[in-house]
Amino acid sequence: MSYRAPLAEYQFLFDHVVGFDAVTAHPRFEDAGADMTAAILGEAAHLCEEKIAPLNRAGDLTPASLENGVVRTSPGFAEGYKAIAEGGWVGMSASPEHGGMGLPMTMTTAVNEMMSGACLSLQLAPLMSQGQIEALEHHASDAIKELYLPKLISGEWTGTMNLTEPQAGSDVGALTSKAEPNGDGTYSVSGQKIYITWGDHDVADNICHLVLARLPDGAAGTKGISLFLVPKFIPNEQGKIGVGNTLKVVSLEHKLGLHGSPTAVMQYEGAKGWLVGEAGGGMRAMFTMMNNARLGVGGQGIGIAEAAMQQAMTYASERKQGRSLSEVGRGTIIDHADVRRMLSVMKADVFAARSIALMCAVAIDLQKATAEDAWGARAAFLTPIAKAFGTETGMRVAEMGVQVHGGMGFIEETGAAQFYRDVRVTAIYEGTNGIQGMDLVARKLMDGGEAAFALLDEIAEFTESAREACPTLGSPLWEAVEALREATEWMLEQSELNARFAGAHAYLTAFARVIGGYAHLKAASAEKGIGPRTKLANIYMSRLLPEHISLLAEAQVGDKDLYALSVDELAGL
Amino acid sequence: MSYRAPLAEYQFLFDHVVGFDAVTAHPRFEDAGADMTAAILGEAAHLCEEKIAPLNRAGDLTPASLENGVVRTSPGFAEGYKAIAEGGWVGMSASPEHGGMGLPMTMTTAVNEMMSGACLSLQLAPLMSQGQIEALEHHASDAIKELYLPKLISGEWTGTMNLTEPQAGSDVGALTSKAEPNGDGTYSVSGQKIYITWGDHDVADNICHLVLARLPDGAAGTKGISLFLVPKFIPNEQGKIGVGNTLKVVSLEHKLGLHGSPTAVMQYEGAKGWLVGEAGGGMRAMFTMMNNARLGVGGQGIGIAEAAMQQAMTYASERKQGRSLSEVGRGTIIDHADVRRMLSVMKADVFAARSIALMCAVAIDLQKATAEDAWGARAAFLTPIAKAFGTETGMRVAEMGVQVHGGMGFIEETGAAQFYRDVRVTAIYEGTNGIQGMDLVARKLMDGGEAAFALLDEIAEFTESAREACPTLGSPLWEAVEALREATEWMLEQSELNARFAGAHAYLTAFARVIGGYAHLKAASAEKGIGPRTKLANIYMSRLLPEHISLLAEAQVGDKDLYALSVDELAGL
Structure with missing residues (x-):
């Protein structure tokens, strides 16, 4: 079993499905021409296949461990991480001003997916740093940027996100960590944070924690939360690391999967920190990094799906x-x-999920390049879909991967079971998929459905044009678009948000089914005659797209049926 | 977290949904009156809650291990097994002639489900014995029955099933194990068998292996296979165990879940065995035990689903x-x-899956009691549905159980992850769910659809009568029955079995959805006014039953689309 990066697939998607040419046509991304793109993705593929994939099983068998307060990572992980950092992959989309490559997010999305398919436990380290780089680029002072960004972008240091506390998970506003001003522009941060991915390790020289905490005068709820940068070792102005900060790893979690990724409980005890962004602006700053992280997590699901599928295909062929x-x-x-x-x-599903993630990335790039709100709205609308559908595709494909292996699938040595375990958390972290659904039907429809209808119109228009040439593919998609349009109108008519929430997961999945159909139709249309893309599209249209019918029925049920059955009645049945 | 046996639910299902009164009305089962049933299930519940459930986590943390050729089971498992044996639970449906309780399979199905919810790793031991008892009752000589059945029924000895070999899994006919006659009525059995559940252990005095092997003149394929009883220790005529047989445990598997259940690779090296049933009749005999085992495995999925649901409910309430x-x-x-x-x-899904399993068990009991072919056909038709839908409900519910827990669900100490791991194999063993689908659309429709249509007629009739009183529940079910009838006719029209196979999984699941709707409608009809059963039925009808639409679309696609895409094309995409 060996992971092969799906290079030809990315190229095809870039050329024919997700509109990457619009990205590279823009001056900002003109360096990312076809030759350069192919060369860069080829390099990444080489890294993933040769250096990262071989670490995956070792990470599972020899979990990261806490020894005398210091985390020791799995065998080979330090070398693997160094290869990622030295290749410049951490900062591939970061600003060139601080050493980044300034490449499109679309390419980073492809590379991050490859790394996830090769070894998800290890990929989490650069992914966390990327989120932190993004947050600092947008919100940090120039002094912090100058000091931290070069180190994070080069991978000499890594970054973490510290949101969750035992009583504050999805409800971040319930957090109780405190930050007291020291009078010298710095703050003393105290509190306990849990589920801190790569919270400590031995693969880089310093670890920069972005910590959400409340100032003494901070209001209750999310508005009173500020963001602080709290390094493990405090650097001087030249970036040379000095004394250790007053923070420690309390314990590591014993998890279902991702054993190679150290998930820490962190304790901050008056640790020295620097405010990032405005006081009280912590949630806004956090969301900057969270949106890209959500797309990244969707890509993790797709990466595992790709790897699980490859393994199942090989097994079934032999x-x-x-x-x-x-x-x-x-x-x-x-x-x-x-x-x-x-x-x-x-x-067919990996293709659909990957297309959605890359469409989202293209929208992010075009928003950056053009500053047009419509692209920002498109990216924002696609993000929860890319996250939830990508991760659920990961779960479903990994489950089928086990099934294809029969009894062997249940034996750990085979590796299929590891995919099934590792991928499970992707539907939970960076906002549970339930939260993604709520985000889609509430916040992402606050524009009166503009972003949703713009996308539906685009799909309808393409389907209309492709329909005559290919009615067996176009007609079911056309009907699905119309059904989804009606469901979207239904959602907008619900003034009670909870009625939307009760169908949010189904609505999100149905939307993904339709965009997936769009991607398949585009792929088929790019082909002369009836080739493999058309045949795969046909399978998608007859076996997967029809799910939208059941899903849209559930999407429009409302919430009355759920609450009619009281908790006591539900528990008593 | 503690497992509570759903006693009231069984009682309700017995009284109002699955027609258990028809079983107890028959002289053969007249002992199983309402009071007796309640008392027996109450005893089982006590055992499961107090003695078995506390072992579940220990089994996971301290797997069965092989030490110097002998398997040591997880802490407490020996005591747990003894409690099961001493309570008479192994032989509760076995013939009283050899010490069994002769109780209906319906009750055994409920008890086995409880034990699965409490500790699936341990429950596998008695389940394997029950299958062996069933096979010996039907196929063994009187001498073997007299010697082995009392020991197996009392639980002093346990039984195993030895079908699979490395090259012969779903295709049992490919096996190469040999049996040579010794000239004294016994045989020398040689070969390697894999995935032998509870293949060795330290919880009972002897282990009786039922081994499929080929006689020297045995034809190729399944017809040349015979069944042999091969005890670990060879007993004398009084049942006193003597010398060890020439068989050994080569290794134990390192599995995704069910760590407390020792899964052995067994090597038979001219081990002494006795023919069970006729020469060449091995597959027939094996199917006797396999059918009940399949229902039992469906019940395992339901048991895990119940336990996972209880845990999620508690967590969400707190x-x-x-x-x-x-x-x-x-x-x-x-x-x-x-x-x-x-x-x-x-x-709603646990209710549906449990109803299907119990309907299947009722049909088995009524077939035994009345010897009517129609009940046998009903049982045969429901078996693959009970197995596949029960186990997939287990997977789906365990997955949602993790999701309800959020980040905690990924942490092993919580227990939600163990359900997710343990249940995974139920969709694979005792015939993969793919095999169940093929069984349903090929073998189980060989009667021209008689069993299928009889069940659909029954559901239609009940729905018709309930429809006026409750149109919101009855109307969607009525439409679903008709759609399923059409799909069944479509299946029967396909002379190419492969066209059926390509939609078999979807067809099976759609059938389960409709029977589940029938069960919910019965439950609602048993209630005065709009109570919790009606409200739950309403949730099922609007959120789960609609799945049949997408599923039946896929069921009738045929196989052309799949094979149009060649293996090279599929792999090359």
Whole structure:
């Protein structure tokens, strides 16, 4: 079993599906021409296949461990991380001003997905740093930028996000960590933070914690929260690290998966910190990094899905078992209808989820390049879909990957089970998928549906034009778009947000199904005659797109049925 | 966290949904009157809650291990097993002639489900014995019955099933194990068998292996396979165990879950065995035990689902986080629409899956009691549905159980992750769910659809009668029944079995959705006015039943789309 980066697939998506040419046509990204893009992705692929993928199982078998207050990472992880840092991959989309490559987020999305497929536990380290770089670029003072960004971008130091406390998870506003001004422009940060990914480790020289805490006069709720940069070792102005800060790792979590990623409980005891952004602006600053992180987490799901699918495909191509009734035959289980169905559906869904993530990234790039609000709105609308659908595709494909392996899938040595375990948390962290659904039907429809309808119009228009040439693909998609438009109108008519929330998960998934159909139709249209893309699109349209019917029925039920059954009644049944 | 056996739910299902009164009305089962049933299930509940459930985590943390060729089970498992054996639970449906209780399979199904919810790793031991008892009752010689059945029924000895070999999994006919006649009526059995559940252990005095092997003149394929009883220690005629047989445990598997259940690679080296049933009749005999085992595995999925749901319900009732927009409120996450949706859907699905399993068990009992073919056909038809839908409900509910816990769900100490790991194999063993789908659309429709249509007619008739009183529940179910009838006719029209196979999984799931709706409608009809059952049925009808639409679309696609995309094209995309 070995991971192969899907380079040709990215190239195809860039060229024919997600509109990457609009990104590179802009002066800001003109360096990312076709040759350069191919060369860069090729480099990343080489890194992932040769250096990162071989670490995946070691991370699982030898988890990160806490020894005398210091975290020791899994065997090979330090070298793997150094290879990522030295290749410049941490800062590939960061501003060139501080040493970044300034490449489009679309390319970073592809590279991050590859790294996730190779070794998700390790990929979390650069992903966390990328989020921090983004937050500092937008919100930090020039002094902080000058001092920290070069180190984070080069990967000499890493970054973490510290939001969650035991009583404050999805409800960040309930946090109680405090920051007291020291009078010299710095702050003393105190409190306990949990689920801190790569909270401590031995792969880089310093660890920069972005910590949400409340100033003494900070209001209750989210408005009183500010963001602080709290380094593990306090650097001097030249960036040379000095004394240790008053913070420590209390413990590491024992998790279902991602054993190679140290998840720490962190204790801050009057640790020295610097305010990032305005006082009380912590949530806004955090959301800057969270939006990209959400897209990144969607990509993690897709990366695991790709890896699990590759492994299942290899196994099914080699495993001889039974005789298939199909006429074509290799004499392995890939001939069996149900196995072929699973593999085809896995492939079609990975394609759909990857297209959505890359469309979201393209919108981010175009917003940056053009400063047009419409692209920002598109990116904002697609982010929760990319996150939830990407991670659920990861879960579903990893589950099918186990199933394709039969009994072998349940044996840990095979590796299929690790994908199933590792991917599970992606539907939870960076905002549970429930939160993503709420975000989509509340905040992302606050524009009166403008972003949603703009996307639906775009799909409808393309479908209309492709429909005559290819009615078997275009017609079901056309109907799905119209059904989704009606459901969107239904959502907008609900003045009670809770009625939307009760169907939010179904609505989000149905939207993903339709965008996935759009991507498949685009792929098929790019092909002359009936080639593999058209055939895969056909499988998607007849086996996966129809899910939107059931989903949209549920999306529009409202919340009355749920609350009619009281908690006591529900518990008593 | 503590497992509570759902006693009131079984009672309600027995009284109002699955027609258990028809079973107890028959002289064969007249002992199982209402009082006796309640008392027996109450005893089982006590055992599961007090003695078995506390072992579940120990089994996970301290897996069974192989030491010097002998398997040492997890802490407390020996005592737990003894409590099961001494309570008579192994042989509760076994014939009283050899010490069994002769109770209906319906009751055994409920008890086995409880044990699965309490500790699935341990429950596998008695489940394997029950399958062996069933096989010996039907196929063994009187001498074997006299010698082995009392020991197996009392639980002094345990039983295993040895089908799989490295190259022969779903395709049992590919096995190469050999049995040579010794000339004295016994046989020398040789070969390697894998995935042998409870293949060795230290909780009982002897282990009786039922081994599929080929006689020297045995034909190729399944027809040449015979079944042999191969005890670990060879007993004398009085049942006193003597010398060890020439068999050994080669290794134990390192599995995703069920760590407390020793899964062995067994090596038979001319081990002494006795033919069970006729030469060449091995598969037939094996299917006797496999059918009940399949229902039992469906029940395992339901048991885990129940336990995972209880845990999620408790957590959601206690965890404070955020403010819900619902008017009713406890101030915990159970008020949030998406959490409430997940819990309601979990409850509605557990109800549906449990109803299907118990309907299958009732049919088995009525077939035994009446010897009517129609009940046998009903049981045979429901078995693959009970197995696949029960186990997929287990996976889905355990997955949602993790999700309800948020970040805590990914932490092993919580226990939600263990359910997610443990349940995964149930969709694979005892015939993968893919095999269940093929069984349903091929073998189980060989009667021209008689069993399927009889069930659909029954549901249609009941729905018709309930429809006027309750149109919001009855109408969607009525439409679903008709759609399923059409899909069944479509299946029967496909002379190419592979066209059926390509939609088999979807068809099976849609059938389960409709039977689940039937069960919910029955439950609602048993209630005066609009009570909790009606409200839960309403949630099922609007949020889960609609899935049949998408599923039946996929069921009738045929196999052309799958094979149009060649393996090379699929792999090359």
